[in-house]
Amino acid sequence: MALRGAYERYLNRFGWWCVAPSVLFFSIFYAYPILSSLYYVTRRWKGATNTFIGLGNFIRMARDNVFLEAVGHNFIFMIIQVPIMVFLALLLAVLLNQGIKSFRGGLRLAIFLPSVTSLVVVSVLFRVLLQTNGFLNNVMLGGHFIASPIGWLSDAFWAKVTIILALTWRWTGYNMVFFLVGLQSLDPQIFEAAEVDGASKVRQFFTITVPLLVPIILFSAVTSTSGTMQLIEEPNILTFQGGPSNATMTAALYIYRQAFFINFDFGYATSMSYVVVIISGILAAIQLRLLGGERATR
Amino acid sequence: MKRGLFIALALVLFLALVPGVFAQKVTVWCWDPNFNVYAMKQAADVYNKTHPNVQIDIVDMAQDIEAKVSAGLQAGGAGLPDIALFQDFRIEQFLHDYPDAFVDLKAAGVDYSKFAAYKVGPMQVGSKIYGIPFDTGSTGLWLRTDYLKAAGLNPDSYAGKNLKWSDVVKFGVTVKAKTGKPLLAWQSDNFDMLRIVVQSTGGQFFKPDGSLNLRSDAFKKSISLFKDLNDKGLLYSVVGWSDWINAINSDQSAGFLNAIWMVGTVKSRPQNAGKYMIIPTPLIEGVSGAANASNNGGSSWYVFSSSSNKAAAVDFLKSVWATSTPDTLAFYNTILKGAGAMGTFLPSQSGSNYTARDEFFYKSQPVFKDFATWMAKVPVLKYTPNYVPMRTAVANAVQNYFQGKLSSVDDTIAAAEAEYKQVMGE
Numbered sequence: 155m156a157l158r159g160a161y162e163r164y165l166n167r168f169g170w171w172c173v174a175p176s177v178l179f180f181s182i183f184y185a186y187p188i189l190s191s192l193y194y195v196t197r198r199w200k201g202a203t204n205t206f207i208g209l210g211n212f213i214r215m216a217r218d219n220v221f222l223e224a225v226g227h228n229f230i231f232m233i234i235q236v237p238i239m240v241f242l243a244l245l246l247a248v249l250l251n252q253g254i255k256s257f258r259g260g261l262r263l264a265i266f267l268p269s270v271t272s273l274v275v276v277s278v279l280f281r282v283l284l285q286t287n288g289f290l291n292n293v294m295l296g297g298h299f300i301a302s303p304i305g306w307l308s309d310a311f312w313a314k315v316t317i318i319l320a321l322t323w324r325w326t327g328y329n330m331v332f333f334l335v336g337l338q339s340l341d342p343q344i345f346e347a348a349e350v351d352g353a354s355k356v357r358q359f360f361t362i363t364v365p366l367l368v369p370i371i372l373f374s375a376v377t378s379t380s381g382t383m384q385l386i387e388e389p390n391i392l393t394f395q396g397g398p399s400n401a402t403m404t405a406a407l408y409i410y411r412q413a414f415f416i417n418f419d420f421g422y423a424t425s426m427s428y429v430v431v432i433i434s435g436i437l438a439a440i441q442l443r444l445l446g447g448e449r450a451t452r
Numbered sequence: 453m454k455r456g457l458f459i460a461l462a463l464v465l466f467l468a469l470v471p472g473v474f475a476q477k478v479t480v481w482c483w484d485p486n487f488n489v490y491a492m493k494q495a496a497d498v499y500n501k502t503h504p505n506v507q508i509d510i511v512d513m514a515q516d517i518e519a520k521v522s523a524g525l526q527a528g529g530a531g532l533p534d535i536a537l538f539q540d541f542r543i544e545q546f547l548h549d550y551p552d553a554f555v556d557l558k559a560a561g562v563d564y565s566k567f568a569a570y571k572v573g574p575m576q577v578g579s580k581i582y583g584i585p586f587d588t589g590s591t592g593l594w595l596r597t598d599y600l601k602a603a604g605l606n607p608d609s610y611a612g613k614n615l616k617w618s619d620v621v622k623f624g625v626t627v628k629a630k631t632g633k634p635l636l637a638w639q640s641d642n643f644d645m646l647r648i649v650v651q652s653t654g655g656q657f658f659k660p661d662g663s664l665n666l667r668s669d670a671f672k673k674s675i676s677l678f679k680d681l682n683d684k685g686l687l688y689s690v691v692g693w694s695d696w697i698n699a700i701n702s703d704q705s706a707g708f709l710n711a712i713w714m715v716g717t718v719k720s721r722p723q724n725a726g727k728y729m730i731i732p733t734p735l736i737e738g739v740s741g742a743a744n745a746s747n748n749g750g751s752s753w754y755v756f757s758s759s760s761n762k763a764a765a766v767d768f769l770k771s772v773w774a775t776s777t778p779d780t781l782a783f784y785n786t787i788l789k790g791a792g793a794m795g796t797f798l799p800s801q802s803g804s805n806y807t808a809r810d811e812f813f814y815k816s817q818p819v820f821k822d823f824a825t826w827m828a829k830v831p832v833l834k835y836t837p838n839y840v841p842m843r844t845a846v847a848n849a850v851q852n853y854f855q856g857k858l859s860s861v862d863d864t865i866a867a868a869e870a871e872y873k874q875v876m877g878e
Contacts, residue, residue, distance in 0.1 A: 201549020202525070214877040285695040287704065307691040308640055309855075394692055397641045399848035400871075414519040416841045416875060418549050420526070 194424040201418045211425035221426060224396070224403040225433070227314070231404075232382040232437075235318045240374050243326050244367070247333035248359060262334070269328035277391035280320055281307065310401035313393050317402050320388050325381075329374045336370040337363070372445040376438050383434045386410060405430045476764045479509045480753075481517055482537035487713075488751070491586070491787045495772045498783045502771075506764050518542060525550045529758025534765040537586070539751045540574050541835045541843075547577050548837035555755040556580040560766050562774045568796040573832040575752060582754055584769045585796045589711035589749030590827040591648050592730040593620065594718070596633075597814045599706040603630035607814065610731055612822070614744040617677055617734045624686045627706050637705040638678075638687040639696050640854070643847040645709055647833075648748050649674040652733050654741030654831040657842055664842065664872060666865045670739045675850060675861050677736065682854050709733070711748040712823040715792045719812050729814040732826055745829035750796075773797065788820060796827065838876065845871035 195211060197204040215221055246265060250258055268276070283289045284306035291303040306316045340363070348358050364371070386406040389396045395411065396403030405426065413423035482488040489512050496508035511533065513520065518539075524532040525546070538546065547554065558564065558581040564572050571585035593615075597607040603626050610623075624635035638645060650657070655670025665671070681687050688705040690696045700708060701721045708714075718724050732744040753773070755765045772780055776799045784800035787793040800806070801824045809816040849868035852858050858867055 201546075202551065202553075203549075217874070218877065219874045220871065281692055282694050285692070285698060286690060287695065287698055287702065305691075307695075308689065394641050395844075398691070399851045412875075414522050416844075417877075418522055418526075418545075419877075422877065 191424045191427070194421050195428060197421040199417075199419045199421040204421060207421075211422050212429075214422065215426060215429060220400060220403065221405070221408055223400060224405045224408045225430075227402060228383050228385065228404050230314065231318060231321065231385065232379055235321050236375060236378045236382060238318075239322045239326050239378060240329060240371060242322065243329035243374065244333050244364070244371070246326065246330045247337055248363060250330075251334060251337045262331075266327035266331055268324045268326075273324075273387045274391060276324070277320070277388060280316075280392055284316060307393055308398050310398060313398055313402045317385075317388050317393060320392055321382070321385075325378065329378070332370050332374060333367060336367045340366055368445055372441065375445065376441050379437050379441065380434045383430060383437070475505050475507050476761050477507045477509055478535065478761050478765045478768060479511060479533035480535040480537075481511050481513045481521075481533045482751075483513050483517055485512050486716075487791045487793055488537055488586075490791050491793050494783050494787055494790070495768075498779050499768050499772050501779065503764075503768075506768065508768065521546075525553050529553070529756065532756050532758050534759035534761050535753055535755055535769065537751045538583070538754055539749070540571065541839050543583065543752065543754070544574050544835045545837040545840065547575070547582060551577075553757055554582045555757055555759075555762060555766060557582060557584065557755065557766065557770070560770060562770055566774065566776075566798050568798065568827055568830070570747060570830040570832045571750065571752065571796045574835050575754075583752035584754075584773045585750075585752045586773075586793075587713070587750050588794050588796045588823070588827050589713060589747045590794070590823040590830065591652075591709065591711045591733050591746045591748050592823065592826065593707065593709050593732070593734055594714065595707040595729050595731065596703075596727050597729050598727050599627055599631050599633050603627040607729055611729060611815070611817075612731065614732050615734045616737050618737065620734045621680065621684065621686065624681070624706075625684055628685055631706065633704070633706040634688040635686040635706050636681065636688070637696060637699045637708040638681075638689055639691070640689040640851055641691050641847065643843040643850075644748050646674055646678060646846065646850060647843070648709060648733065648746045649677060649736060651831060651833045652743055652746035653736045653739040654743065655739065656834060657846075658834065658836045658838070662836065662838070664869055666846070666868060670736070670742075672861050672865070673736050673739060675853070675864060678850070679853065679861070712794055712820075713749065713792060715819065725812055726814060728812075729817060730819055730822060732822075741831065743829045743831050745826040745831070747827075747830045747833070776800075794820060794823060794827075798828075841875045842868075842872055845869070845875065 196206060196208055198207045198210060250262060250265075254261065285291070286303050286305060286308065290306065291300075294300045295303065304312055306312050344362055344366075345358060348362055353361070384406050385404045389402045389404050389407045390410070393402045396407050409423045409426045409430070412426070413420050480492055482492060489510050492508075492510045496510070499506065499508065517536065521532065521536060521538075524530060558579070562581070562584065564581055567585045568588065571588070572581060575581055575583040575585070595607070595610070600607045600610075600623070603623075605623055605626060620635070627633060627635055636645075650671055653670040653674065655668055655674075656665055657671070659665045678687070688699055690699045697717055699705060700714075700717070701724070718728055733746045735742050735744050753769055755762060755769065759765055772783065773795075774797065781800050781803060784795045784797060785803035785805050787795070788803065789805040794806075805820060806824055807818060807821045809818045810820070813819055845868045848871060849858065849864045852867065853861075853864040858864050
C-alpha cells in the first residue's frame, strides 16, 4: 500500500512538472493581464497619469452614443451576416460534396483561400475596387445595373453592406470546410433511404442534413458571433476607421482608437472591453441553449 | 594546439567587438522609404563625414508608428528608439500626456528663429521646445490650365495672384459649365481640406483654455464656403487616398487644394506635363488675420528622454538639421530635388533647387520657390492635445451636412460639438 502511495505521489509530481510551463505561460500572459485589467477599469487614464474614478468609466459608457452605436453596428453585422454566411457555407458544402463532380479540389481551394489571406492586404485591395470611380462601380455602370455610382465607402448604408459582403467573402470558405468534414461523417444510407421514400434533394437537405449537422452549425454560429463582436480590421482599413461618419464603427475599433489615438485612455478602453466580453459571453450562452439543448434531450 | 586555436578565436572575437564597443548607435523610427527614410539617410551621410563612429540606424515603421510609440511610452520608454518622426498635428497630444518623454532641444541650444514659425508653434510647451521641424506642407491651389483654357479663361491672368475664394468660385462655375469638370477634388471623409481653409484664416479650433472654438466666424465661413462649392457642383468627392490620387490622375477634376508634397504624385503621370499651375491658397474674406497661405501635413523629429544615446542623437539633429554649413545646406538642397522634401530651415531656401524653374509645370513655374515664399506666411495653428477627436467629430458632422442629414451650419457645429463631448466623456 505504502509503495503505491509513493508511486502515486511521484506520478502526481511528475504530472505537475509537465504542466508547469503551460501554467506559467497561462499565468503570465493570460491570468495576470486579466487581473491587472481590473485595476485599469476603475481609473481614468490620460497618458502618463491616471486617477481613480470608481465606476465612472461605466457611467460614461452608458452615455457614450458613439460606443452604443458601435455595439449596435456589431449586432447588425451579426444578425445579418452570420445566418447568411452559415447558410451559404452549408449550401456550398453540400454542393461540393454531392452536387459538383469536377474541379472539386480547385473550387474548394478557391472558396477557402480568402480566409487565409492577409486581412490588411484584402482590405486595401477592396478599398481600391470599391472606389466611387473603381472597378465594381464601372462594371455595374457598364452593365446598366445601376444608373449612378454607388457610394460603397461614402454612403452610410452601403458602407455597412460593404462590411457584410467583405466578411461573408472572407469566412464562408472557412466555415464551409467544417461542414464538409461534417458531411463526410454522415451515413449515406440515410440519404439513400430518403431517396427511396421519394424525398427531393431540397427536402433531404432541410430535414436530414441540417438537423444532423446541428453541432457544427452551433460551432460555426458561436465562433462567428464572437468573431463579429471583435470585428476591427475591416472597419479600420476598409471603411477608414469606422466611416463614413461612424456608420461602420464597431466596439473593438472604438476601444482601439480610444486607447491609442483619441485619448490614451486605457482605463476607459479596458472597461469597454469588459462589456464586450460580457456581451459575447451572453450571446454564446444563448446560442448554446438554443442549439445545443436539442442534443441533450435526444 | 586546440588550446592555442581557442585563444586565437577568442582574441579575434574580442577584437571584432572592440570597435563595436566604441561605435555609438542612434536608432530612428520614421515612415515612407522614398521621403522620410531617404531624407534621414542623406542627413546620416552628412553627419558620418565628421562623426564616422556614430551609426545611425533608420527603421521604416509604416502605419502604426504612433500606436507603437504610445505603447512604448506607457511602458516607461521600453522598446523606444532614440529619435522618432511625429506628424505635427499629433505631437501636442503626446507632449501633453507624456510630459517628460521628450528632450527639450531649446535647452540643448537649437536656434528656432531659423525655422518657419508655424512649425515651431505645435512643438512648444511653455518655454520648452521639443522637436526639429522637418518638412512643410505648404499649400497652393493646383489648377489644370488646359481646362481653364477650354472654358475660355486665360491661365496667365491668375498666375501668382492672391485670389479670394469668391473669385475662385466664379471661375470654377465657368469651368464647370464649359467643360463639365468640378474644380476641386475633395476627400469627403477627410478633414484636411477644411482645416487648410481654417488655418489660412488664422483661426483656431480651440480656445486658449482648451475648449472648442467651433462657433468662430472663421470656422463658420469655412464650412459655408465648402457647402457653397458642393452645392454649385464644384467638388468631386472621393473617399480615401487611392481614390483621391485616381481622381486627380484620371482627370476627374480641374484641380485641387493641397500641399507641396503632391508634386511627386502629379509628376508621376507624364500626361500631366505642362498642364498644372499652382497659385497661392485663396483667401477667405472678412476674417482679420487671413492669409493666402496654409499648410497640410508635415512632420518633425523628436528625441526621447528614455534614449540611451541622447547626446549623440541631439548632436546629430542639431548639427545637420539646425545648423548652416555648406554641407547641411547642400543636404537640404539634395532632398528637395531627390524626394520633393522641402525642409522648413529658412537659411536653406536659397539653395539652387529651391529657386529652379520646373519644366514639368505650366510655363516652367518655379514651384518650390513659390511654396517656400508662401510657407513663410502660413498662420500658426495650435493643434492642441485634443485635435484627433475634434477633427473626427467635425469631419463626420460636415459629411452629414453635405449628405443632407443636417440642415444648416449651426446644426453642423452643434452635431460636431455633441460628438466631441461624447467621445471625450465630458
